[in-house]
Every structure is written in C-alpha cells, then in structure tokens.
Amino acid sequence: xxxxxxxxxxxxxxxxxxxxxxxxxxxxxxxxxxxxxxxxxxxxxxxxxxxxxxxxxxxxxxxxxxxxxxxxxxxxxxxxxxxxxxxxxxxxxxxxxxxxxxxxxxxxxxxxxxxxxxxxxxxxxxxxxxxxxxxxxxxxxxxxxxxxxxxxxxxxxxxxxxxxxxxxxxxxxxxxxxxxxxxxx
Ligand code: URA
Numbered sequence: 465x466x467x468x469x470x471x472x473x474x475x476x477x478x479x480x481x482x483x484x485x486x487x488x489x490x491x492x493x494x495x496x497x498x499x500x501x502x503x504x505x506x507x508x509x510x511x512x513x514x515x516x517x518x519x520x521x522x523x524x525x526x527x528x529x530x531x532x533x534x535x536x537x538x539x540x541x542x543x544x545x546x547x548x549x550x551x552x553x554x555x556x557x558x559x560x561x562x563x564x565x566x567x568x569x570x571x572x573x574x575x576x577x578x579x580x581x582x583x584x585x586x587x588x589x590x591x592x593x594x595x596x597x598x599x600x601x602x603x604x605x606x607x608x609x610x611x612x613x614x615x616x617x618x619x620x621x622x623x624x625x626x627x628x629x630x631x632x633x634x635x636x637x638x639x640x641x642x643x644x645x646x647x648x649x
Contacts, residue, residue: 467498467577468573468577469494469498469574469577469578472493472570472573472574472577473493473494476491476493476550476570477490477491477493479491479550479551479570481566481567482551482562482563482566482567483563484549484551484552484553484559484563485551487551487552487554488509488514488551488552489514489515489517489552490514490517491517491550491551492509492513492514492517492518492519492547492550492551492552493546493550493570494519494544494545494546494547494550494574495518495519495540495544495545495546496540496541496542496543496544496545497541497542497543497544497578498544498577498578499578499579500542500543500544500578500580501580501581501582501647502536502538502542502543502544502580502581502582502584502643502647503543503544503545503546503574503575503578503580503582503583503584504520504528504543504544504545504546504583504584504585504586505546505547505548505571505583505584505585505586505590505594506519506520506524506545506546506547506548506586506587506590506621507547507548507549507558507559507586507587507588507589507590507621508547508548508549508550508551508552508553508559508589509547509549509550509551509552510522510524510552510556511552511556512525513525513552514551514552519545519546519547520540520545520622523623523626524621524622524623524626525622527622527625527626528540528545528586528622531622531636531637531640532640534637535637535640535641535644536640536643536644544574544578544580546571546574547590548564548567548568548571548589548590548593549563549564549567550567550570551563551567558589559589564589564593568593575612580614581614581615581646581647581648582614582615582616582617582643582646582647583611583614583615583616583617584616584617584618584619584639584640584643585616585617585618585619586619586620586621586622587601587620587621587623587624588600588601588621590618591604591605591618592604594611594616595609595611595616595618601618601619601620601621604618605618605619605620605635605639606635606638606639607642608642608643608646615643615646617639617640617642617643617646618639619635619636619639619640620632620635620636620639622636
C-alpha cells in the first residue's frame with residue numbers, strides 16, 4: 465500500500481519548485497523507518513547522496529552511522545533521515561533562502577507523517593530553520609527545545625566533526641545521549 469510518505473516522495477521526485485532541480489541527478493527525499501521515534505534533519509545532499517538518491521551516505525553519513533551505533537545502539541534503518549533541501553546545491557554551496565522555502569513543505573509533511581518523538585537537527589541550516597532563530601549552532605546546542613509537541617535536539621553537522629576534530633565530536637556524542645534520554649531510552 466502506498467503510504468502518505470511514499471506519495472510525498474513520488475511527488476518530490478519530479479519537483480521543479482526551485483533552481484536546484486536543474487542541476488540535481490536525483491531528488492534525495494529521505495530514508496529509514498516511516499514511523500521512527502527519532503528523525504535526523506541535515507542540510508542538503510552532497511555528491512554521493514545525489515548519485516545514490518539516499519541521504520547521508522558519504523563521509524558525514526558514515527560518521528553519523530558510527531555515532532548512532534555507539535551512542536544509541538541504533539542502526540540508521542531504525543531512524544528517519546532527511547535534509548532541509550532535497551536536491552544537491554551545486555559544488556556543495558549553501559542552500560539559498562528561496563530554495564529552503566520552496567522545499568520546506570516537504571520537510572513539514574515528513575515531520576507530520578513520521579511523527580517522531582525526537583528531532584535531531586544537524587548543523588546550522590536545519591537548527592535555525594526549525595527553531596526559527598538566527599542564533600548559531602554553537603550556542604543553540606547543549607540543550608533540547610520543545611518543538612510542536614516533540615523534542616528538538618540541535619547538534620553539529622557531522623562534517624564539522626570531520627573538520628573540527630575531538631571537541632566537536634564529543635559535543636555530538638553528548639547531544640545524541642540527550643536525544644536517547646528524551647526517547648525514553
Ligand atoms: N550532508 C547533509 O547535510 N546531508 C546529506 O545527506 C549528506 C551530507
């Protein structure tokens with residue numbers, strides 16, 4: 465049976481709402497358990513994601529998989545993973561405000577459909593968008609926020625940990641432990 469999420473993915477696969485549709489290989493809608501308690505929201509697909517059509521399958525994704533396993537004892541298939549924009553920005557540039565706005569209804573519908581208990585936002589774009597703030601991730605992280613009846617846990621983007629090393633990684637670990645507690649685990 466076609467779920468609401470499947471129908472949304474189908475709709476997104478042909479989306480031309482913004483200029484990113486002109487340069488993508490394919491739409492990277494999201495993946496994982498359709499009713500997951502834990503949902504991750506990243507920034508936007510990179511080259512490997514654009515090639516495979518799946519979120520977080522490059523180096524950042526490998527780190528995310530490792531942290532998920534080590535801190536939550538979970539496989540990615542038990543979570544739902546998506547991004548603020550579903551198409552790769554050329555040369556991995558930042559997504560533009562009009563691209564984020566055009567893609568936002570997909571994210572809102574994913575949140576409603578998956579209905580997770582805890583949302584972990586990875587990096588500045590997802591955290592600022594969902595918390596509706598200009599405050600950066602370094603100041604936002606370290607606590608959880610009420611988010612439409614859910615918990616939102618902002619943390620660094622795994623790419624920042626790959627660049628920034630041990631301190632960033634330690635923060636991500638503690639944020640994921642916070643997410644686990646909020647899931648009741
Ligand atoms: N970075 C992101 O923000 N999302 C991905 O899917 C991959 C890398």
